[in-house]
Amino acid sequence: MATILIVDDDFILNGLIEKHLKRAGHQTEPALTVAQGLALARSGNFDLILLDVQLPDGNSLDFFSAFSEVASAPEIIIMTGSGDPDGAKKAIQFGAWGYLEKPHAVRDLLLPVTRALQFRAEKKKIGVLPVALKREAIIGSSASLTGCLDFVAKAAIGDASVLLTGETGTGKEVFARAIHDNSPRASHPFVVVDCAALPENLIESTLFGHVKGSFTGAERTTSGLVKMAHGGTLFLDEVGEMPLRIQKTFLRVLQEHRFRPVGDSKEEYSNFRLIAATNRDLDSAVDNGAFRADLLFRLRSLALHLPPLRERKQDIRELTLHFLKRLCVLHKVSSKGIDDELIEYLLAHDWPGNVRELQQTIEQVFVNALHYPTLYAFHLPEHFRVRKTLASMTMAPAAAPHATDIDSRPLAGPPPSWKDHKTASECRYLKHLLAFTRGDVREACRVSGLSRSRLYQLINQYNLTSPERSSP
Numbered sequence: 001m002a003t004i005l006i007v008d009d010d011f012i013l014n015g016l017i018e019k020h021l022k023r024a025g026h027q028t029e030p031a032l033t034v035a036q037g038l039a040l041a042r043s044g045n046f047d048l049i050l051l052d053v054q055l056p057d058g059n060s061l062d063f064f065s066a067f068s069e070v071a072s073a074p075e076i077i078i079m080t081g082s083g084d085p086d087g088a089k090k091a092i093q094f095g096a097w098g099y100l101e102k103p104h105a106v107r108d109l110l111l112p113v114t115r116a117l118q119f120r121a122e123k124k125k126i127g128v129l130p131v132a133l134k135r136e137a138i139i140g141s142s143a144s145l146t147g148c149l150d151f152v153a154k155a156a157i158g159d160a161s162v163l164l165t166g167e168t169g170t171g172k173e174v175f176a177r178a179i180h181d182n183s184p185r186a187s188h189p190f191v192v193v194d195c196a197a198l199p200e201n202l203i204e205s206t207l208f209g210h211v212k213g214s215f216t217g218a219e220r221t222t223s224g225l226v227k228m229a230h231g232g233t234l235f236l237d238e239v240g241e242m243p244l245r246i247q248k249t250f251l252r253v254l255q256e257h258r259f260r261p262v263g264d265s266k267e268e269y270s271n272f273r274l275i276a277a278t279n280r281d282l283d284s285a286v287d288n289g290a291f292r293a294d295l296l297f298r299l300r301s302l303a304l305h306l307p308p309l310r311e312r313k314q315d316i317r318e319l320t321l322h323f324l325k326r327l328c329v330l331h332k333v334s335s336k337g338i339d340d341e342l343i344e345y346l347l348a349h350d351w352p353g354n355v356r357e358l359q360q361t362i363e364q365v366f367v368n369a370l371h372y373p374t375l376y377a378f379h380l381p382e383h384f385r386v387r388k389t390l391a392s393m394t395m396a397p398a399a400a401p402h403a404t405d406i407d408s409r410p411l412a413g414p415p416p417s418w419k420d421h422k423t424a425s426e427c428r429y430l431k432h433l434l435a436f437t438r439g440d441v442r443e444a445c446r447v448s449g450l451s452r453s454r455l456y457q458l459i460n461q462y463n464l465t466s467p468e469r470s471s472p
């Protein structure tokens with residue numbers, strides 16, 4: 001006998017399902033809304049939840065993780081209208097046990113329920129009932145983010161190498177840490193290697209260590225980052241920037257977990273798990289000969305692509321509240337409210353710098369509103385307000401200058417290829433950025449929303465004068 005929660009606002013259907021399940025010997029509880037369902041799920045000890053999608057107080061898929069993460073970690077079967085392949089796909093991506101089309105929900109009920117309960121019983125027997133994921137640093141409950149969290153839960157169990165891809169600022173490092181923190185290696189170090197910032201002449205020594213006197217300046221024997229990650233996780237950030245000659249060496253290290261410190265005759269061993277991240281298309285890099293196919297194959301045993309923020313705007317409000325709360329605690333000021341118009345502005349933006357850009361924007365808003373109890377759109381950086389004001393004027397959208405446009409003059413003559421145009425614009429933007437921030441890397445990152453390593457990567461790519469790397 002199992003305990004089953006039925007969340008469906010159709011009172012009659014709910015009753016029919018209850019009757020059916022009770023006849024089969026199960027205990028049931030009905031709920032008519034997301035809120036009621038969540039309250040019951042949190043206070044009860046359910047084996048299974050039958051979850052309708054469209055409920056009076058919201059789409060239950062938006063709360064899927066809240067249902068699945070309650071203490072009893074129930075199986076979930078989604079129920080929705082017929083002919084909704086998207087709903088079915090989403091349900092499975094979220095980790096639902098199964099999917100029932102509503103018109104036949106009563107008729108077809110018992111088979112999936114029995115299977116889900118059998119599966120649960122087996123899980124209990126072999127002791128793999130999911131434990132709640134540690135995800136304090138990861139905010140958001142959109143469908144795509146929840147899918148990424150499911151990946152974290154699965155990836156954390158084993159030792160296979162993981163490749164995280166996604167635009168700058170989407171949270172690749174945050175997810176790498178979450179995999180580590182949820183893994184059996186959590187009590188050992190998480191060591192970050194920023195491949196874009198490795199000094200060319202010291203790469204081997206930084207990674208593998210060196211013995212005293214092996215080169216000028218090697219005053220004492222030092223361990224490298226690979227050794228430091230022994231027992232824990234080695235995180236190769238911006239792995240696409242790793243020079244080819246090191247890629248070859250690293251492939252062997254990855255296969256054998258053995259390496260030789262600079263100037264040493266003996267090999268050392270390190271039992272690390274590898275997670276790598278990149279915002280580059282490594283398949284194209286392989287085609288261009290800039291990245292080794294065999295290394296990519298090794299890195300990509302498990303792969304996760306993190307969606308850009310513009311594709312999961314449902315997370316913006318939650319992230320904003322989180323960043324604001326953190327700032328209030330940090331600066332020891334009482335909590336502040338957020339005006340709805342401000343959220344509208346944030347939702348209208350495309351966030352090329354993703355969560356990092358949102359975080360920096362909220363920091364700016366916080367500073368501008370330091371003495372106010374509520375944050376208003378007025379406190380946003382100027383370019384947000386300029387763009388919104390222009391958009392709301394009668395001006396045709398195409399004629400409205402974009403605040404971040406570098407050159408809004410009409411183009412003349414035959415257009416260059418898209419690639420040439422993109423290269424020229426990127427280079428011009430970088431020059432403008434570096435001149436505007438007088439080469440201050442931290443400021444350039446803040447203004448552009450680029451990460452430090454991505455900025456260096458672009459500076460190298462366009463052969464621009466590299467600013468000081470020592471600034472924090």
Ligand SMILES: Nc1ncnc2c1ncn2[C@@H]1O[C@H](COP(=O)(O)OP(=O)(O)OP(=O)(O)O)[C@@H](O)[C@H]1O
Nearest residue numbers: 137138139167168169170171172173174355356451
């Ligand atoms: N889901 C999230 N919840 C809370 N904070 C997040 C989330 N995703 C990213 N952040 C924050 O955004 C910032 C950028 O995240 P992170 O460095 O992990 O991105 P990234 O994809 O590794 O960027 P890059 O490719 O530029 O190195 C960090 O301050 C991080 O804490």
